[in-house]
Amino acid sequence: SQRNGIDPNGKASIHRPNNPNTLARAAAATPSNITYRFYGHSGGYALTGTTKVYVVYYGTWSSTQINIISVLISNLGNSSWFNIEKTYYSQLTDTSPKVSVSGSLVLGGSWTLSSSAFGTALTGNTIPSAFAYYVSVGALPNDKGGIYLWLSSPEISESSTVVGGSFLADYCGYHYRFSVGNTFYVYGFIGNPKKYIGYGCDPYTINPSISPNGDLGVDAMASVISHEVVEAMSNPFSNAWGDSNGNENADKCAWDFGTYYAAPNKGKYNIYIGGKYYLIQRNWNAKTQACAQSA
Numbered sequence: 001s002q003r004n005g006i007d008p009n010g011k012a013s014i015h016r017p018n019n020p021n022t023l024a025r026a027a028a029a030t031p032s033n034i035t036y037r038f039y040g041h042s043g044g045y046a047l048t049g050t051t052k053v054y055v056v057y058y059g060t061w062s063s064t065q066i067n068i069i070s071v072l073i074s075n076l077g078n079s080s081w082f083n084i085e086k087t088y089y090s091q092l093t094d095t096s097p098k099v100s101v102s103g104s105l106v107l108g109g110s111w112t113l114s115s116s117a118f119g120t121a122l123t124g125n126t127i128p129s130a131f132a133y134y135v136s137v138g139a140l141p142n143d144k145g146g147i148y149l150w151l152s153s154p155e156i157s158e159s160s161t162v163v164g165g166s167f168l169a170d171y172c173g174y175h176y177r178f179s180v181g182n183t184f185y186v187y188g189f190i191g192n193p194k195k196y197i198g199y200g201c202d203p204y205t206i207n208p209s210i211s212p213n214g215d216l217g218v219d220a221m222a223s224v225i226s227h228e229v230v231e232a233m234s235n236p237f238s239n240a241w242g243d244s245n246g247n248e249n250a251d252k253c254a255w256d257f258g259t260y261y262a263a264p265n266k267g268k269y270n271i272y273i274g275g276k277y278y279l280i281q282r283n284w285n286a287k288t289q290a291c292a293q294s295a
Contacts (some may be wrong), residue, residue, distance in 0.1 A: 003126035010231050010238075011163065011171040012190075012224045013254050014200035032243040033289045034252065038094050044240030046090035047186075047233040048101045051077075052108030052146040056131075058122075059115045059153030065218045068276065069151065070107060072222050075274035076229075077105030087286040087295060088234045088241060088249070102234060108146055111139075115156060121125040122158040128178035131187050131240065136180050147175075147232050148187040154194040154217055167191040172201035173224040175232040186236045192217040203268075203279055206257060212277035213269040219267070219279065225238065226280045241286070253282040253291035 021286060037044050053073050057066055076082050082105065089098040118126050127150050134140040142149065152167075159166035163174050173190035193201035194217025198208070202220035211219035227250040234241040235248045242248055257279055260270040269277035270293060283293040 006279060010175040010188075010228065010235065010248055011165070012173040012227050013024065014168070014170065014172060016162075029128075030246055031252070034241055034243045034247070034249060034284055034286055035256075036089070036091060036241055037239060039239065041092075041094050041277050042049055043091040043093060043096075044235070045237055046088055047145060047236055048099050048103065049145065050103035050106055051233060052106045052143055052231065053149060054108045054140055054143070054146055055110045055149045055151060057110065057112045057147075057151050057153075058118075059120070059156045061112060061115075061151075061153055065215060066110060066112075068213050068215060068218050068222065069225065070110060071274040071276050072225065072259045072278060073105060073229075074107045076226060079273050081280060081283065082228075082230075083295040084283040084285050084292050085230050085249075086235060087288075088203045090240065094150060105229065108141060108143065110148075111135075115153075120156050122152070122160075124154060124161050127158075127160070127189055128162055128176065128187060131185070132178045132180050135185065142180075144183050144184070147229060147236075148178075149186060149228075150187065150189045151221065151225070152189070152191045154192045154289055156191065158189060158191055160189070168193060168196055168199060168201060173221075173228050175236075177237060184237060187230045187285065188225075188232055190221050190224045190228060193220055194218075201254070203257060206260065206268045207279060210265060210267040212263040212265065212269040212279060214267070222278050223257075224281045230283055249284040249286070250281065252284040256282045256291050258282050258291075258293040 089100040175188040198204040217282045231248040260268040263277040
């Protein structure tokens with residue numbers, strides 16, 4: 001369901017570049033401004049300080065693949081791309097001061113988890129329940145201001161009764177919430193689309209066979225991870241930033257990569273951080289009300 005036009009599930013959309021119906025709907029869509037929501041006199045909640053990201057790598061991951069993601073998360077917060085997120089703010093009430101996003105992103109830690117833990121077919125509420133358990137027993141840090149990411153490898157299928165739908169069929173990733181006692185936390189899921197390149201969760205029209213770090217699946221995940229992280233910051237609990245069509249900030253620029261260049265291996269990129277090349281979608285600037293690559 002939606003609340004005041006904001007999609008509480010924060011799903012990263014499937015992109016069907018060769019589907020004329022999808023393209024026609026996109027062309028006919030009228031952009032609407034993104035706004036901060038008030039419920040009566042109470043404002044929503046955004047993550048404005050330094051935000052730690054805790055990553056669980058589920059399934060089969062190589063150290064090279066983990067490094068691609070770790071470098072991204074460790075350096076994204078210091079990029080001009082992330083400055084777009086600093087056009088957002090949190091405001092407790094309609095008369096209280098606006099608190100702008102001013103912090104950075106920090107990699108709070110990485111954990112690998114074998115698929116023997118929950119199998120290769122994740123269903124129902126497995127992911128939020130697992131996060132709740134691991135936080136409650138101290139296996140993961142207890143940080144209500146952090147973002148917990150569950151990243152799965154190509155052999156893992158995923159469907160969720162919590163957000164509704166399944167990976168690759170309905171979404172490329174999403175963010176939502178889990179709880180421990182009366183405390184809510186933000187988490188996200190992003191899957192690896194390597195087995196289904198060209199089916200809608202990778203920039204196939206730009207990088208059909210070569211990606212900037214030489215891994216089509218993980219490189220595709222990098223953009224969806226960035227998408228979900230900035231949405232989780234500006235609208236962590238579905239009551240802050242959104243437009244009248246139910247879109248969060250990164251939704252409004254989904255699969256829009258702006259200007260890109262050729263990396264040394266000929267894969268296309270638009271951001272160079274931490275010594276690595278990434279192709280990351282643009283994000284919506286709340287001040288200019290337009291997609292941007294930097295601010």
